[in-house]
Amino acid sequence: MELPPPAALLLGSLLLCGAGLTKGLTITSADQTMVEKAQGEKVTLPCKFTLSQEDQGPLDIEWVLIPTDNQKREQTIVMYAVDRIYNNYYDAMNGRVQFTDPDPKSGDGSIDILNLKSTDTGTYQCRVKKAPGIQTQKIQLSVLVKPARTKCYIEGTQETGRDLTLKCVSHEGSPLLYYAWRKSSSTEDLPATSLLNKDTGELLLKNASQEYSGMYSCVATNRVGTDQCSVELNITPPINTAGRIAGAVIGTLLGVFLLAFLVFCCCKKHREKKYEKEVHHDIREDVPPPKSRTSTARSYIGSNHSSLGSMSPSNMEGYVKTPYDQVPSEDFEHPPGQNPNFAPSKVAAPNLSRMGAVPVMIPAQSKDGSIV
Template sequence: MSALSILFLASCSTWMSQAQTEFKRVAEANVTLPCHHRLHLLEPTSLDIEWLLKDSDAEPKVVITYAGGNIYNYFTEKQKGRVSFASNYLTGDASLEISLLQPSDAGLYTCKVKNAGQYEWTHITLKVLEKPSKPKCWKEGQMSEGKEISLQCNSVSGTTPITYSWQRIDEEGKTGSLPPMAHINLSNPAQIFMKNLTWMATGLYHCIASNEAGQESCIVEVTVQRAQNFGIVAGAACGVIGGLSLVFLVVWLTIKRKEKKKYEEEEAPNEIREDAEAPKARLVKPGSSSSGSRSSHSGSSSTRSTVNSASRSQQTLSTEATPQITPTQPSQLEMNGRGNEPKKVNHTNLMKIEATPTMVPAQSRAFQTV
């Protein structure tokens, strides 16, 4: 090889060593990091290629190498099976291909090519962009007229910086600006405040979280209740409660009325039975008439005794000491024997008692003769 060609290769190596580019790719995508050289023209059998990664660690890590006719690409566990040479490295293209990018793939990559005492290197900065995660939307506050609420949106992961914006979706599904009462929190654009709510604030609110890699969004619904609705609801509730109370009162009064009527029907026969005791006492009255007849009969017997006083004087003297037996004594004994319970008079026995002659003392007969 002439001295001119060697000088040319040295100048190219110097230029390539100073070249440094930057690549930005989204996570899960593929990327090809370029590395072109001319050292394959020197000694094809002594060609040596090496890719290094300098990330947050102190020491660079080997990604892939070609040496002695063999390829080695299993140095890092995180990149194992995802790195390879993109083209024919033996013809001057040692570009590196990384598939299914991950955030850990980001860093400073260096391509080193050596051959016959000559070398070339290329520096490439790779940034793996991760789009925001699906944000979460929520609301805080009381959804009624005159009150204050806040809407918030947050994405937990993604390449910084993440920006947030809000839009309102009307009833037709079209996006528009926020209502006049809405104000964005300047220190935290993911939050907006709405004061002195009116029913016009009702609707859907769309939050968009975005960065260089892409965007994600979420929707929160706001339903402002009008003030008069509370009065209507309260009135309806009072009406229902009052109606139920009235029904309960009517049922209660009906039950009480039926119980009272049943009680009166059960007490009526008892009152009649108590009044029926009087006729039992009147059953003794015929005894008084019998006593009257007994007195008249006794008077007639006395008259007959006066007429026959001469023949019965001896009998009269013998019976003066005998106490007079009245017809009413058996009835009193019977009443005392039965606990003062009235007893029906047996008229047959009464007639026998009346037929028995009454012994009148002689002194009485003397008065009767006079």
């Protein structure tokens, strides 16, 4: 049987009211399954709920960290029970986690995590219990690291006509990182021959010209932040390679010549010192010092005297004996023209004895100088 329109509207209203009366505990937060934040920032994980008249048991709100490894147990982060907050379960977040509302029983069980770290990444679950109602909600948190310590540098020769590469590397930052280059010294765009790889940060400049010179900036970006660096490019004409090679050859030859000259001087000096040492050694050890003529004469006379004194009477028979009292006349024939007044005076043998002269016996000699 079809009811009239006013009766149908009244019946629908009664049904909705009945449904509302029988509805239990419900989490009303938006279904936000993924949250991304940067390291060092603050994040709020939502968990708002409503209660019904049928929920008469004690209110419990619990946040747990679900491990990625199924073999590990869930880790309780913070909990509200019996009108009290417990937040010292997880040492890694001790002092960094709290309920957003100091009185969670008002219907807001959201939590704040301060000073995020990359190790905070994971799946978090909110569980609200009030018997007989129970509801849960999961949220995936990703803590990303902003790009940092980005460095720019040039690889290649900065000469006209050469190919070179501008490189940009960020030493910190969560993937995925994207790089972008721009010429910051003017409003000009990148050179027409440039090729950019946004994933590696390399900017290839082919057949460079002096118009390419200027300041270039690189910006590294990921989902939570940016960082940048700059480098100056100065394209110059090519250097005279032939002149450089010639200069290098000449310098090398001069160096070799100087080295050879030093070696020669050292060897010569060494030979001179060695020669002086040998000569000094020979004189000191092999050659006795020369004696004076007087000493030589005395030695000769002494040796002759010893030799003559050692002769026996038998050996003296062949010699002509001259009495000491007979001294041969000292009248010599002087050559013509010599002044006879300078002739030596005659001294008798007895006078020679009285004067201390020593008689010497002179052996007779043959014409060839041998003793007869």
